[in-house]
Amino acid sequence: MGETLRRTGGRTPAVASAPPADLVAAPGYGARRMYQAYLSAWSRHVDSVLTGPQFAVLSAIRAYPESDQSSLAGAVALDTSTMADVCRRMERRGLIERTESPRDARRKILSLTEAGAAALAEVTRRTRRLDHELLAAVPEDRRGEIAGLLNALGAHWEAVAERDALSGNGSDGAAG
Template sequence: MGELLRGGTGVAPAPPADLVAAPGYGARRMYQAYLAAWSRHVDPVLTGPQFAVLSAIRAYPESDQSSLAGAVALDTSTMADVCRRMERRGLIERTESPRDARRKILSLTDDGAAALVEVTRRTRRLDAELLAAVPDDRRSEIAGLLNTLGAHWEAVAERTSLPGND
């Protein structure tokens, strides 16, 4: 085993059992694989968060940037950076709210709407392939469970301490 870890055979060791049992390890592996699959099969330039913002703008037209940040699970400063990049690429327009100049109202440009249609098509194909190992009748259940876990993990991240750490 020691020789294996020093690179003597070139074969990667299996991850330790306690690591495999940790949900964060599984989540990180899935996320890394998802990013690689997204870049290869969906779009190497448009990111998942950018796609989420475009989708939210389509779903909630004329909403402000801060309000949509929560809908796409981004903090407001990350949302601002994502929106600036998409505005520079001509995918969205940001205009001042007539009621509050500090608020930026978001809208899709024609290029943004076209990109969203194409990326949505590719994303749905990727989604189907990612869930191909799951029986058809359980796919929406699995997607729901992942979102439930995401919301719970976000809440845990906001806590100042965990039980037993008092």
């Protein structure tokens, strides 16, 4: 320690750039790092204006035309208030139309506009290129398996988040 302080002029040495081992062992840390990297890559290589959730909503509208906003919220893993906000913003930008359901005026039926369909086509093309790059470190025959595993983990983590209590089978103090 004395030698370290002498070399650093008496200052405390800078923190190493490597994360602590307990963080690396925590799945939440890895998921957060991946998500932060994904958001950065999305903004740089796909679209700096259209967000991932907006892309998901446009994709769901294309896949399930004339569906209502609340039903599609579940399909794209958004809560209903976030979905309403995302849809309002996309409607203002002219990407979607929201109309009242003829059977229930409280329900909003969503449809793509021409501008929305064009934006979705372009962003889909860019997204597929990004997907390819993100999975480039994985053998091609396992890429579908990895995507499936990530989605299965997402569904499981959503279920864990809904629980009132955890089972307590893990070790105490694990970083997440």
